[in-house]
Structures are given as C-alpha cells and as structure tokens.
Amino acid sequence: MDLTPTTLLPLALAGYVLGSAMGLLFLRHEKLAGFFSFGCGTLAALCGAVACVMSLAADATNAAPLQLQLLPTLIPYVQFTVTLDPLSAFFGLIVSLLAFALSLFSIGYVRGFYGRKNVGVLGAFFNLMLLATTLVVMADNAFFFLMVWEIMALSAYCLVSFEHEKPETRSAGVLYFVMSHIGTGCIMLGFLLLFQASGGYGFAGFHALAGNADWLSSGSRNAAFLLFLVGFGIKAGIVPLHTWLPAAHPVAPSNVSAFMSSVLIKSGIYGLTRVFFYFLGNPPMWWGVTVLTIGTISAVLGVLYALMQHDLKRLLAYHSIENIGIILMGFGAALMFLHQDALHPSHPLLATLALIAGLYHTINHAVFKGLLFLGAGAVLHATHTRDMEQMGGLARRMPQTAFCFLIGAVAISALPPLNGFVSEWLTYQSLLQGFGTTDSLLRLMFPIGGALLALTSALAAACFVKAFGITFLAQPRSEPAAQAHEAPLTMLLGQGVLVAACVFLGLCPTLFLKVLDPLTQLLTGLQISQQLTLANGLVLSGVNQAGGTVSTLGIAVLGVALLCIPFALWLVFGQKTKTRIGPTWDCGLKGLTPRMEYTATGFSKPIRMIFKALFRPRREVQREYDFSPYFTTSIRFEAHVEEVFETRIYRPLQRQVLRLSRRMRALQAGSLQAYLIYIFITLLLLLLFAL
Amino acid sequence: MKPDLLAIVMQTALLLALAPFITGCIRNWKARLQNRRGPRTWQPYFDLAKFLRKDMVISEHASWVFSAAPYVVFVTALLVGLMVPLVTVSAPLSLFGGVLAVVGLLALGRFFLALGGLDPASTFGGMGSSREMTIAAIAEPALMLAIFTVAITVGSTDFSHMVAASQSSGWELLNPTRLMAFAALFIVLLAETGRIPIDNPATHLELTMIHEAMLLEYSGRYLALMEWGASIKQLVLMAILVNVFLPVGLAADGSVLALGLALALFLIKVFMLSAAVVLVETVNAKLRLFRVPDLLSAAFVLAAMALLSTFLFH
Secondary structure, rough: OOHHHHHHHHHHHHHHHHHHHHHHHHHOOOHHHHHHHHHHHHHHHHHHHHHHHHHHHHOOOOOOOOEEEOOOOOOOOOEEEEEEEHHHHHHHHHHOOOOOOOOHHHHHHHHHHOOOOOOHHHHHHHHHHHHHHHHHOOEEEEEHHHHHHHHHHHHHHHHHHHOOHHHHHHHHEEEEHHHHHHHHHHHHHHHHHHHHHHHHEEHHHHHHOOOHHHHHHOOHHHHHHHHHHHHHHHHHHOOOOHHHHHHHHOOOOHHHHHHHHHHHHHHHHHHHHHHHHHHHHHHHHHHHHHHHHHHHHHHHHHHHHHHOOHHHHHHHHHHHHHHHHHHHHHHHHHHHHHHOOOOOOOOOHHHHHHHHHHHHHHHHHHHHHHHHHHHHHHHHHHHOOOOOOOOOOOOHHHHHHHHHHHHHHHHHHHOOOOOHHHHHHHHHHHHHHHHHHHHHHHHHHHHHHHHHHHHHHHHHHHHHHHHHHHHOOOOOOOHHHHOOOOHHHHHHHHHHHHHHHHHHHHOHHHHHHHHHHHHHHHHOOOOOOOOOHHHOEEEEEEEEEOHHHEEEHHHHHHHHOOOHHHHHHHHHHOOOOOEEEEEEOOOOOOOHHHHHOOOHHHHHHHHHHHHHHOOEEEEEEEEEEEEOOEEEEEEEEEEEEOOHHHHHHHHHHHHHHHHHHHHHHHHHHOOOOHHHHHHHHHHHHHHHHHO | OOOOHHHHHHHHHHHHHHHHHHHHHHHHHHHOOOOOOOOOOOOOHHHHHHHHHHOOEEEEEEEEEEEHHHHHHHHHHHHHHHHHOOOOOOOHHHHHHHHHHHHHHHHHHHHHHHHHHHOOOOOHHHHHHHHHHHHHHHHHHHHHHHHHHHHHHHHHOOHHHHHHHOEEEOOHHHHHHHHHHHHHHHHHHHOOOOOOOOOOOOOOOOOOOOOOHHHOOOHHHHHHHHHHHHHHHHHHHHHHHHHHOOOOOOEEEHHHHHHHHHHHHHHHHHHHHHHHHHHHHOOOOOOHHHHHHHHHHHHHHHHHHHHHHHHHOO
C-alpha cells in the first residue's frame, strides 16, 4: 500500500472508530482500555497528520482536492462526503497534530483514573470527539457538517461531565450544553439562508454565491454574517459569548481540556474562516470593523480575567479567549482590507498578510495551549490540585515538565524567538501597514488596536510569570506539592512533541508559510510566501522589505553566540570563584517558611487595583483576638472579583427566562382536553395563515 | 544583505564599554546636583570587576531558572543593542528585527528577571516581580503607540528606516507630533530603567523597591551580568530616543572620520538626555505605587494625541 492522502485519511478515520470500539470492548479492563483506545487514537492521528501535510504539499502543484464518500447517500441533500481542500487540510493538520500529542499523553495520564473512573468510557468518547472534529473541518456539505458538529459538541459535553460527582462539573456541563446549542441554532439558520440563495447544501454551491450579484446586494447576506458570527463565535469563545468556556474547560480531565481549549474552539475559527472568506463574498466595511473590535475586546478582557485566576486550568482557559481575540484581530483587518466599493479598491496583498497572521496564530495557539494544558495536567496528576496557592517548588521535583511549561509560557507571552512572537509580529505588521489603506478616521483603529495588542501581550507575560513562578518556583506551599514526582514517559513525550512544534513554528516561519500558499490561493487568490521571505528563508519580512523584517532564527543563533561573552568574562575574572548554596536572606528571622512567600493572588494585586473599575474587587476580613487586636488568634480572609458579564448580563437573563417559564407552566396543566384545544387552535391558525 | 560581522563586533564592544559609563555619569551628576560628592564616574567598572571576582551564594530554594535568568537578561540586552542604530544609520542587526523585536526581546529579559526574583522564595523578590510586570504592562501600550506614530509616518517598523527617513527633514523634526511622541517615550524611559519617580535605583532595602528587590539574592558573577544588562538596556533605550527623534550626524558610511564624528555627537546627545534624567530624579519625589499608573496613562494620552495630530501636521 502506498502512502497517499487517499489511503491515509480513511485509515485515520477508521483508527478513531477502532479506538472508540476498543474503549467500549474493554469496559471492564481499564488497563487494556486505556492502552488500546488511546494507542489507536495516537496512530490514527499520526496518519491524519501525514495525510494533511501531504495534501497541502501536493496542492502547491494545483492537484484537484481529494474527495471521499464515507457512506452512501440515503436521503436527497444529505451526502456523507469529505473534501480535503487546502483550508480543510490546514485545520485537519491542527486537529491531527494535537490529537497525536494528546492521545500519547493520555496513555500515561489515564492511569490516575484507575480504580476511580471508567477509563473505557473516557477513551470511547475521546476518540469519538477526535473523529467528529476531524470530520467537522473536512465535511463539504451543510447537513453532514451539522451532524458531525453536534456529535462533536455532545461527545465534548459527555467528557466535560466525566467527573460528574462534583456539582461544579455538572453545572459547567449544563452551561456548555445550553450555550453550544444556541450556537448550533444560529449556524443552522445561517445555512438555511445560504440554502435559500444557492438552492443546495453543498459547500461548492455556497462558494459560487460569492460571485452572485443578487446575493451580494441582499440583506440576508448581512443576516447570515451575524448568525454565523454568533454561532461560531460561541464555540470560539468570543466576548461576550465566552462565559461557558472558563467554566467548562477546567473541570474536564486534563487531556480533554487540552483538546477543547486548543482544538475544539478552533472549529469555530474554522467555521468563521470558511464562511467569511469562502462563502460570503466582498465584505462590507462594518463586518471587518465589527470583527476587529470584538477581537480586540476579547483579547484585552480575556487576559485581564486570566490574571485574576489562581486555578491553573481556569487561568489557561481565560487565555484561550485572549488568543481567539488575537486571531480575530487578524481576520477583522483582513475583512477590512478585502472591502471594495466604487471609491475604494481592495487591498488583497495586505488582506492576505492579515489572514496569514490570523491562521498562523490559530496553529500557534493550538500548539502552545495544548502544551500548557498538558503541563497543567501533569502538575494536577502529581499534586491532585488545580489551586496554584497549594503549589510551588515543582521545578526541582518535575524538571522536565517545568521546562516544557516554560517553553509554552514563553511562546504564549509572544516573546521571541518562539512561535507566538512570529504570529503577533505578522498581526502588528498588517495593522501598521493598514494605516495607509484608507483616509477615513477608521484607520485609527489599526494603531490603537496595535497598542491594545501590546497591552495584551505585556499582561500575558505578567500572567505567565505568575503561572510559572508560583507553580514551579520557590518553596512548595503544601505537602502534596512537596511530595510531587515527575510525570511518566508517555506524558512527557506528549509534551515533547508540542515543544518541538513550538520551536519549529517559531524558528522556521518561512518554511511553514510555504504550506499556507495553497490556502491563501483558495481564499484571496494570492500566494505571498515568496514575498515574505528574504535571505534564503532566514528572514521574515512584511509585505515589502522596507516595512520591517525579523529573523527569529537569527536572533536565536546570535543569542547563543553572544553567550561567549559571559564565558570569556568567567575565563578572565572568575576561574577561581566558588559557588556556595546558602539560605535565602530572611531579614534576621528564623528561616523563611512557605507561608511568607508571595501568593498568586498577591502577585496580581497591583493589576487588580489598577483595573478596579472593571474587577470591582471585594474582600472580607474577620479576625478574632483575645485581649488585643495586635495578637490575632484566628483570621479569615475572603476576596472576590466580579465577572461583569456574568453578573450584569447572564444572571438577569437567566432570571427572566426562569420567570417566563414559570408563567408558561400554567399552560401545561396536565389536562388532556386543554391540550386537544391547543392542537385545534394551532391547526386553525395554520390554516388561516395558509389561506 | 548579510549582517556585517565587523559591525556586530564593533557595536557590541561599544555597548559593553559605554553602558557602565553612562550609569556612572548619571550617579555622579545626580550626587553633585544634590550637593554630595558622589562616586567616581568610573565606579561601575570597578563594581563589575569586583562582582566578577567574587564567590557566589545561591539560595537553597532556587532552581535552574535562577541561574539561567542572568544570561538571558544580559544576552537580550545586547541583542536589542545590536538592532538599534547608535552611531551608524543602519544598525548591524536591523535585518533581524526592528521595533517589535526590540520590545519583544526586552520583554523576554524582563520575563526571566521576574522569574529569577520569584525563585529564591523571598518575599521581596516576589514583590519586585509583581510590580515590575505590572508597570511594564501599563507602560507597554504607551511605548508602542508612541513608536507606532513614528513608524506609521515612515511606513516601517525598522529603526534604520526611521532614522534614515527623518534624517533628511530639517525643522520638521520639531513638529508637535514628534515632540509629543518624544515626551511619551521619555516617561516610558523613566519607567523602564527604574528611575525616580517610578522606582528608586539607589535603594537596596526598602519596601518600595522594584528592580533591586528582584536582584537581592543575586551575587558574584550573576549580579555582574544583571547590572551590566540593566546598564546596556538603559543605554539602548536612550539611543532609541535620541536617534529616532534627533537623528543628526549618524554615519552613513564606514569611514573613520564619519564614525568618529557620529560617536562624538551621539555621546553629546546621550549626555544631554542623561542630564534631563538627573534633573527629573532630583526635583521629583518617588511616586506612590498606585500613582504610577496615572503618570503612565499620561504618557499614553500624549502618545494618542501624537497619533491624532498626524492628521493635522501631514
């Protein structure tokens, strides 16, 4: 059998099905279930990743995209076909790459559940989720898309509720379930509008709409834009539709939260890309402005709320909102540049640059967020807590995990030379070059957006100093943290794969941009990787060289070379010096205890005070003392930060819905005669309506 | 197209040699202005040599991150210095990165500095790290917006292009846009280099310190690298201010005469800026920590006004 996408892709899909079946087969044998179910998933994901890379590489030679029919057509309109066009292959690559690393990690990770939970069920649903997500990004038919979309959402719901004995988990699961279905409803309506205009459910037919003059001037196009923005936006977690995300992601098992935070929310980004750049055609100006604004707000608010968390996984979940915002900033700018009317020409070159920035950040975020969640999983595995205030000192006890987490932290804080920096650099470049594209005041959005992006990445750096510093450095703050041990080999391998991906995407951006060429050809009709590459791929440039250049590889190599200066200084001055290990200076007390260390809450206090208009911090201190307030016998301290969207929008909304449903209860009195009358009246009304 | 190796070596040497001198000058002048005698101008060199010869004491709680931090701080400061034009119009590493890489590398150094502060489990270190990251976060938008204003008028994020483009313009250098952007960046410079009114570089043990708090547990060779890195960072930020906003006399070619002249002019400009820093440090008291955001938001507003004024003056 030769290795082509045609053979590998069905193999990958079959592998996920087999993994699922293995989980169910060995329901009673948890060790076998864990090994075979996640083992199958690992191999299947590897096949999928290779298939997608080969497909992207082959597309450079303009081959027709691979099409597969999975099941025979039973009902008209409903076709079970997948198409591996460059956009699908790119997102398929993201899904498969992460699925590979996460399944590998899971083989070791699920040992923590032995004897407590049913690993077979976990494996079955996990593989089902991988299968559904792979199909979501490859389906080429609205019906099939919605079916696998639902399977994806439901399997994720089952996995979020995996540890359902905790009430926190159950309520998060229900919130996710409800929000997800509101989103699906919007997407369905959007597809119905597209169906009305094109007369079919095939994606090819939707794409043909982009050139249709009637459709371009119709109001239902704007309605479709808004419906898809809300529908896919809920899945992606944009502000203000994000509340389910920080609730649901932390409570799932770590391998599941890693997949949800790094890949599942990207299915929303996939949907937005597919719809905005492939179906809807020439965008009006306000679309781009809306998306850019939402992106900027999501980025800033996401990171600000992340800073307030001391639950490690919740902190990471809030960072997903921030990064989705950064991706949407690129997309919003791209939509603004694509806009053309009688007065303003479009700027396809800049639009392509902005789109590349968004897509590059999509894969980057998937890689480093997956890595960070795996690190959090390893820490959770070792210390059995998600609370950072109980951690500390883990860098000495789990050095490999600490190193991997540090790489992820540097990458997500957009620090050179790793991958987060590259995609944010591209975003900055497209925003700055965009200033010259229009004369209206709208162009101020670009530099202001850039400044807010700078605020975002600086706050992200602060947040990850806190996340890494409090979790891994200094003294352990609790007994489990002091007893922590390094994670097993498969868990480290899973993290290692993603570290390698972070480094590759950071140091070799020009190699990776070549892969994006067929994709931008499909979406904007341009291939610009040549224009972005200078000096044989060493240097990455904005669209024109004068606009600015950067070379992460050069920075890294020269940085290592410059280490010869400290070495030379040591040779000249310091050869005779010795190094002693001593206690940390304790101001003359009798030794420092972990209780004197800075806490996560203390670390973010200055930011909480500066942005107190947003956070509305509240604290409550109760002391008990015997004879003088200076000698407190016990003290209780409580601090809260208000989540504005939750208290101002969602709670009142929820109360209204409940009140309305209480009123409606009168209708449902349980009397058969009353129900018959309702049916009769409804029929009568429908008849009148039909007349 | 290739970065010139000779230029890299020369500029590295210049950065290493000049940075402690500027620090020494500022300390000495500040003391004189306050009617004290002050340390010698050359004192920082003696300090560095002494630190390098001393034994090191490392905290028992520290991990490998503590030892990695000084190297990262030192190397990032040098890399940043190579991307900014000092005496030549085009910086040796301008191809490897412009404004965005400079800001990113400074943030990388700060990231490790803050981790190094947290690692020895001392409360002072944690306090310093927390404050450093907070102040950097609110200084960053002002810094970026001010530089964007210049970058947009030139159409490039590359310092060499910025310098080259503004070199030919005469009195335009004094237009309000650039003056306001300069003022915003000056405030950011005070924050980034830990000067009064934001931080006090002369303190070593009080509850208000920021930068020194993170260095408390460092000694010997590591302390030398940290101090030297901080001096280089200060010199580079000053070079950005003087050369982007007053790009007079930078050498366009590599002739010895042009380079010598450019070096002399560069020194004069940096001395003038240092004098301004000394003056600000002497006539101001340190701000309370929660007043610092007000000062930095003033910088942001200045930068935003500079941006808006591009509509009026171009």
